[in-house]
Amino acid sequence: METNPDVVVIGGGPAGISAAAWCVDLELSAVLIEEGETTGGQLLSINNPIVNYAGLEAADGREFAAFLHKWLEQFAFRRMLGTRVELIEAEPLLVRTEAGEEFRPSAVILATGVSRRKLGLPGEDELVGEGILRSGAGEREEAKGKHVIIIGGGDAAIENALILSEHAKRVTVVHRSRDFRARPEFLERAKTAGNVEFITERYVTSIRGEDRFEGVDVVGPDGASVSIEADLLLIRIGFRPNSELLRGLTELDVSGYVKVDANSATSVPMIYACGDVANHISPTISTAAGMGATAAKAIAARLAERKKFRKFE
Ligand SMILES: Cc1cc2nc3c(=O)[nH]c(=O)nc-3n(C[C@H](O)[C@H](O)[C@H](O)COP(=O)(O)OP(=O)(O)OC[C@H]3O[C@@H](n4cnc5c(N)ncnc54)[C@H](O)[C@@H]3O)c2cc1C
Incomplete structure (x- = not known):
């Protein structure tokens, strides 16, 4: 079991899936860790047709996720489903899952997306399915x-x-x-x-x-x-970014979104963030997939630079 992969990707939505596939394409070893039992992220709860992704349409988010799953079969990387990451540390990088498994990768990509905001009132979770709807369109x-x-x-x-x-x-x-x-x-x-x-x-x-x-x-x-x-x-009172893992570690904006540069790099070297967790302006499948690709490319370039530099040490 590889505990020192080049990259650990956290989150298996469009951003994380894209990042992991791009890592493989760039010959980086990757481990993708997803809390849910399957990858897809928010796609799994979208009931509207997806008509705004370049060149690919789907009747709903689940169909779109199925396309992604099929496409993903060609990329060899370790997928850890049903696994929640509970800690990231910097210098040296460490990622620990709730089950206690630890990784020491060269880079981390956080692609944990967003969650629906809650009122925080008693009954809000307990009465889901008992009069509280999960989805207007779906129900x-x-x-x-x-x-x-x-x-x-x-x-x-x-x-x-x-x-x-x-x-x-x-x-x-x-x-x-x-x-x-x-x-x-x-x-x-x-x-x-x-x-x-x-x-x-x-x-x-x-x-x-x-x-x-x-x-x-x-x-x-x-x-x-x-x-x-x-x-x-x-x-339906909005979304909040799932950025707790980086709180106190990298810079977040006032709403908790991870601050990144044009390379999806955070304020801490070799920690990247992509997709909705780092993008409250245009949270879409296209941007998530694009930011995932950007992060993988930027990491590949940084690691290649490091190797070159080491040759002269
Ligand atoms: C109702 C609705 C309709 C939409 N319609 C469209 C549309 O038509 N077109 C469009 O382009 N976009 C649409 N979107 C937006 C699109 O779904 C998102 O922009 C996209 O899914 C973001 O991808 P992501 O990978 O950044 O995050 P997400 O899809 O949120 O995935 C994040 C993943 O990270 C996992 N995760 C979180 N924390 C942890 C942890 N600690 N450890 C392990 N895993 C973790 C989560 O389980 C999740 O699977 C819609 C969204 C909604 C809600």
């Missing part, structure tokens, strides 16, 4: 004739309000501020849908229901609490 049938609350004010919240309004009796969008970040055309369509209402400047303070979701309590600027009863809840 739209469940909304037939029901009252759905959607929390959030960005594209995802309003797009889901539009999707669910076609099936639900009533959709209530609860948003913490007065202004919406969502595209004006989404908002316009939602406002004219007839069964979508907006409650703004209200914070959700609790999720009600013991074994099944029953409603939420919201508080406004005057401090008064109001209960809203509903059958279903969808929470």
Whole structure:
């Protein structure tokens, strides 16, 4: 078992997959570590068609992931699935998995993506599948004739309000501020849908229901609490970068995204980051795959330079 590969790639979404494949193509040994039971990352939960990746279309994210898996078969690198990385150290580089396996690679590529932001309220995890929806598009049938609350004010919240309004009796969008970040055309369509209402400047303070979701309590600027009863809840309040492994090690921006240069290099030598975890401006499959390739190429160049230098030592 190789414990000193050239590169350890953490995360098996489009960025990590691309990085690992490029490492092999550049004759670098690579180990890819993915927490999930299969690679694909966010692709595995995308229900919309993928039509914006150059030259390749898919009916949904799972089909796109299947294309990537097929393509990946030709690249020989160790894949560790169902394995979470819990620690990265610098100088010397060390990567440790939750199971205690340690690697001392020449470079690390962090490609851990983003996770959906949570409200942090009791019931939020427990009632998923019991009235709290995972996906508006994927579970739209469940909304037939029901009252759905959607929390959030960005594209995802309003797009889901539009999707669910076609099936639900009533959709209530609860948003913490007065202004919406969502595209004006989404908002316009939602406002004219007839069964979508907006409650703004209200914070959700609790999720009600013991074994099944029953409603939420919201508080406004005057401090008064109001209960809203509903059958279903969808929470779409944005994403947070999975950058904890680099916290205190490399530079992060105020939102926790990893700061990288044009080579996907972080502020610490031989630690690279690519994909959504280092890119809040244009989080797409194309950019993730591109940044993965960039990181692998930059590492290959650095290691070749090092070898050349050593010859003269
Ligand atoms: C609903 C939705 C629709 C979208 N539609 C499109 C679209 O049409 N076109 C488009 O281009 N993009 C789309 N995207 C965005 C696209 O999916 C992302 O930009 C892309 O998946 C980012 O890839 P990534 O590899 O950076 O991260 P991710 O896909 O998030 O993968 C990160 C991986 O890292 C793993 N991981 C995290 N922490 C650890 C750890 N400590 N140890 C081991 N593994 C870890 C995770 O399990 C995950 O598999 C969509 C996203 C969503 C949510």
